[in-house]
Amino acid sequence: MLRYTVHRLIVMVPTLLAISVMVFVIIQLPPGDYFTTYVDELKSQGENVSADRIEFLKQQYGFDRPPVEQYFVWVFGMLQGDFGYSFEHSLPVADIIGDRILLTFIVSFSTIVFTWVVSFIIGTYSAVYQYSLGDYALSFLGFVGLATPNFLLALVLLWLANVYFGTSIGGLMDPDYLDQPWSWGKMLSVLEHLWIPVVVIGTSGTAGMIRRLRANLLDELHKQYVVTARAKGLHPFKILVKYPLRMALNPFIADIGNLLPQVISGAAIVSVVLSLPTTGPMLLRALQSQDMYLAGSFLMVLALLTVFGTLLSDIALAILDPRIRLGGGAEK
């Protein structure tokens, strides 16, 4: 176990390095760089920027150096905890991200809880009463969220919430509460706005979980020990809960690693539509304007979370299920 963990940790380093190279390349891939976008924008507003000023700015921010050098400067900076400087906001990256972390966390956490609860209920019912009308109906509900394009659903719910409930459009709270300290009213306002992104994002995630839970539970329920238990007269509810459900929950726990980054970035589109002050829209904007340090550093943080999360879930899986066999070849 320990050997396995150490082995994975060591392997994590080249993975992260490879990811950092990929991130850097991907941000530089679209033609141009931040300054061309910047000049472009100014032009489209009728403002005039002289070519010398652009050269000057490039010099100030170190863009006159070759890409390879820029990459190393960036990586070394990150290793020292300096995530770089955002051109768009004229602030250090850490300030911008830190500002939005709390709300991102609230949204993500609520979404994950919602997803789990809903998929748990539907998945269990679906497995126990397979092929029944209830199974079909609930599966339909669980899957319809996946099938609906999120951006459209978000917009529709936004409008309906305003027309029927008077909720202000966009954002995570009423504009008046924006800079106020936390109060009861502020929390209520957040809840009032929170349900839209949670429902929209959450329902896309339920389908996968329902399917997995259902499949695993079905596997378990057809096993011998369940038949034996039933023959011996154990209450059906207890049969369900005591062993099969616990076994079937394995993938839930093991999947935590993947869930978090998915929710954070899968929420990006919905957050843009709903104008939430979370990290998603910020990332999108940074990518579009090629704000290199902001986009790059944030992506690295996300990648780190994922890699670490995968490691954790693999360890968790290995602990929970010793049947996993690793390594070796097929030749005998």
Next chain:
Amino acid sequence: MMLRLLLSMTLMLGAPLMAGAAEYGESPTLKDLVAAGKLPPVAERLPENPYVVQMDDGREPGKYGGDLNILMGRAKDVRQMVVYGYARLVKYDRNFEIVPDILEAVEIEEGRIFTMRLRKGHRWSDGAPFTTEDFRYWWENVANDENLSPAGPPVDLRVNGQLPRVEIIDETTIRYSWAAPNPRFLPALAGASPLYIYRPAHYLKPFHAAHGDEAALNAAAQAQNQRNWASLHNKMDNLYKNDNIDLPSLQPWVNTTAAPSERFIFQRNPYFHRVDPLGQQLPYIDSVIMQVANSKIIPAKTGTGESDLQARYLRFDNYTFLRENQDRSGYKTLLWRIGKGSHMTLYPNLNAVDAEWHKLFRDVRVRRALSLAIDRSEINQVIYFGLALESQNTVLPQSPLFKPEYQTAWATFDLKQANALLDEVGLAKRNNAGLRLLPDGRPMELIVETAGESTEQTDVLALVRDSWKKIGIALHSKPSQREVVRNRIYAGETLMSIWEGLENGLPGPESLPDELAPTNQDQYQWPKWGQYRQTSGKSGEPVDMDKPKELKALLDDWYAAGDRKAKEAVWHKMLAIWADQVFTIGIVSGVMQPVVIDAKLRNVPEEGVYTWDPGAHFGVYEPDAFWFDR
């Protein structure tokens, strides 16, 4: 000449106020601060001769109080408050004439010597005096300091490459002189994104190496993530960007919220230099609250009443929605005209690389035929409810230079004539599908590239495609990205593109006619000629067509012209050439811009013009004089 008149006018208008000068009014919030000893009394805060906002055009003096909520799409848009506030050395009034604003007066001799007089007693927003020292600091320590401005002073201050002679005469008088006329100087000072020739010297001096210890400054700069003291200074002194909340300002509202934030609050400037006819110090409104939201939902948010003054990020096709909701959300929806020469214009690329099209576009008959084959009336009806003007890319009817023939030249819908013209050029052969053939046998397929950002452009092109089919030309629209399209245009790879038309649709004789001649790479009909002039011959191609050469010559004439009449004559000559030669194919102009105002906001004109330069969107209409009638 003009400004001498205006100078005397200003003094005259100031006269009624002089009579009862001692009695100025101020906002109750400021009165409390004065009573508490935190602010000097209003008479000491205003300059001796404040700017009086004349309200003889239907406006009325108002009451103090209220917070103006506005919505913007990005945190960077804090600079819009400098645009809306529109406090400039000289500014445009409602008739788009330049008048002194921060300056008390400007005297111009021979168009090349500008003597500026500041208002005595004018102060920055932190109470420090605003004097010619601030101009000197900028000229000597910023514009001519090679650390801060390696390229030297801005191009608007150069005439034939020469810099002006700057003389500081006394605390309130400064003179700029050139050897030849500089007609760009005042329009640059009055622009929405203006030329700043001053800085708050008292605030910036401690950040300048010439006034402090360079090593200590560099250390301080690096502590703030900047390379050296020059980067820090450049970051902090930007009056237009409006992101340094400690930087003193002359605008009516001052930014008090530091980034990052979703909500920026601008408080009134207690030292603002304007008053209303009753002597009450402006602005009436206490503060402006700017909320940042995703630009795509700003129409929706406006529709639910979250904005008290909104035009930016609203488009004409939002009007129906806004109108539907205005009663339940408590606002009014006005329609102003967009002040560009044309809202939708096709730009045939006269520098196209494709040999055949290169030749064809240079033939004026082809351009005229393409223009005649556009059913502008249908486009107007379908997309703009018939409210736009069907017109060529030229000046708007409200401009003093307007003539009806400019608008209608080659802009009627005449398929017969269009077909005849094309036949005349020698393109009579058609293929089986009815498309005309180019001399080298290819069918005439015109690819129009767009920046792909607005469905409006795609829709217009769809309509144009159908009518061009009838003259045997196939139009293919290709959406792409703005920057990519630009680069392709510069390189001549694009055949035709679609954009907005003349930036300034309301020029007067004194306005710069640069847009009409090949001066800039961003003129998409002749990018290479424009680039040639921009880079003084280092890149691009020299003009090799008669009429554009004539335009170039006329432009030089305008700059050399002595008086207003001569300038007007040059303008008309240039506009006539434009109308006749159809270098750009204008489709519609005068498209309406929805402007949403709170139902209780007063002194906002019912009908206005929405332009960037001149106009500063709301700037010319003096938002400091808007008030809430509660």
Next chain:
Amino acid sequence: MTGRTDIPHYVNPAPFDPHSVTAITPEQERYYTASQWQLMWWRFKRHRLAVVSGAFLLAMYFSILISEFIAPYDLHHRNTQMLFAPPQAIHLFHDGDFVGPFVYGYKKSLDMVKMRWTYEEDRTKVQSLRFFCIGDYPGAAYEFWGLIEGSFHFACPADGGSFHMMGTDRLGRDMFSRIVYGARISLTVGLIGITLSFVLGLAIGGAAGYYGGITDTIVQRIIEIIRSFPELPLWMALSAALPVNWSPILVYLGITFILALLDWPGLARAVRSKLLALREEDFCTAAQLMGARPKRIIYRHLLPSFMSHLIASATLSIPSMILAETALSFLGLGLRPPITSWGVLLNEAQNINVVAIYPWLMLPVVPVILVVLAFQFLGDGLRDAADPYK
């Protein structure tokens, strides 16, 4: 034995047939002799929702072939007299009499205060629909698959009338026709993408699973890297890298290629884990001992065992591609007008005007939901049926 004799006791007088113990009924015989695929089919049939979905999808894909026939109007035809017209409902009874399927005409007026076209059903204008007709109205002519000219339609509007079952958009184009034509692009994006992804996933995952060791580690790391990456930036970067002067068809192929590139890790992982498990099985060992080469073992022995699982996984990936196409259009990266796909249509509906005032422009979301759901249920059914020997 001693015992009670009053308990009823039945003894069969017929002679004992020793073969009766091993005899089986005809149903059982059919079951035991059925092939693997037949067993799967029977199991699949039990999942009724999957069967219905399968039939639905077949119908949708078939409709792609005859889009021109089904859609009453040509894709680009527009009617400037019918901007933003609401859907026309199909009625059967007029004033109590059965007239056959028809729509009412519209009385239209322009409200200049609100800048809005208002349409009222004109009960006097009864426009009967014609079926299997040669269209003679503007917009009826088409080029079948761009090759053969024709104008034979399933349903046509009445002479001089109009038939907009799902309303019209801002240029007066019929929404129903646009949705029908849009299916061509949206439904095939998924197919092409999935084929690419399938091939990649099979090859790479197969190698990793079978050979194990270094190959496995490398492939696993690559998969991990691709999966750690949030999709959004990858989409954006790759789409932005597509050359702009490509024709719409090439752009479309490029988009499917990008989607496939990001999708194969999922399949590869499934293949790999299945292979890892299966190669320990006895039949694999037996084949190896008999001297079979790895390639033969993989394709002939291992693959058929989990092909069904793969098909199920693949089927479940198609909907994500369809949705990804709509998301890309939303970001402005994917297909754009004048190409018409459901994603493009939805992107055009993505504004407050539509949601609040012209909601019928959101109707393209219905086929998207139905198709995605259908694929989901089909995939579920396939997966349930995948291992009939369980």
